[in-house]
Amino acid sequence: xxxxxxxxxxxxxxxxxxxxxxxxxxxxxxxxxxxxxxxxxxxxxxxxxxxxxxxxxxxxxxxxxxxxxxxxxxxxxxxxx
Numbered sequence: 809x810x811x812x813x814x815x816x817x818x819x820x821x822x823x824x825x826x827x828x829x830x831x832x833x834x835x836x837x838x839x840x841x842x843x844x845x846x847x848x849x850x851x852x853x854x855x856x857x858x859x860x861x862x863x864x865x866x867x868x869x870x871x872x873x874x875x876x877x878x879x880x881x882x883x884x885x886x887x888x889x
Contacts, residue, residue, distance in 0.1 A: 813840025826851030845876035
């Protein structure tokens with residue numbers, strides 16, 4: 809297994825820091841959750857997909873659990889944010 813969301817979010821943090829808008833969508837495991845928290849702590853807008861609309865709520869669920877998401881939304885509400 810090669811977690812890619814974690815690597816992507818570290819790159820986003822390095823490039824955009826507090827100006828980033830990052831969304832963690834449905835997925836298995838905890839990939840990206842800790843890095844989403846780091847982005848939130850840096851001032852970025854962080855969003856996790858809600859459980860009701862997730863096929864697998866592992867990744868966004870972990871992000872919500874550790875307080876990494878400023879917003880928890882279904883995908884159809886993402887464009888307005």
